[in-house]
Amino acid sequence: DARPEVGEVDIDFVIHGDLDSMGPAAKFALEAKPGDRLGFLDQGSAFTPDHPHDWTLLIGDETALPAIAGICRELPGSTEGVAIIEIPSAEDKQEFVAPAGMDIRWIARDESSQAHEKPGELALKALAEAKLPDGEVHAHTIGESALATGARRHLISERGVPKRNVDFVGYWRYGRAQTS
Secondary structure, three states: OEEHHHOEEOOOOOOOOOOOOOOHHHHHHHHOOOOOOOOOOOOOOOOOOOOOOOEEEEEEOHHHHHHHHHHHHHOOOOOEEEEEEEEOOHHHOOOOOOOOEEEEEEEEHHHOOOOOOOOOHHHHHHHHHOOOOOOOEEEEEEEEHHHHHHHHHHHHHOOOOOHHHEEEEEEEEOOEOOOO
């Protein structure tokens, strides 16, 4: 949430791993002190459909949650679609503004019978099993790299979605910390 009237903004970080293996954002979150400076851009700004479409599909993990929330906040009120969001635990669900026609589907890893799945696998499985609306789609798949590319591959190969209709962004790669 942004509160420009008092110069404040809330930023969510996902902390995983130990200090030696985590990326720069997680390190910043753990080491930040009042007055430290950072830059950021509006989440969801990469969502730029450039073709007519009937509905919207958003797929991501916990690192994509701020972007999905930002996209949903900016969608026209008449938008219909589906958002599949994989999170570590049911406690990680967040309320956010979305058009009434967006079906938000939360997938919590802690509620899965397969406890050792890597992030993104449950969202991919949910996508493969999902009954999706008919018509032209614009899909935006984001988060862990295998999730983003796997969802794109599924939509194109298995669902016949044109490549142009699927944007994908891999924020991170499981087992590897970003160094810059």
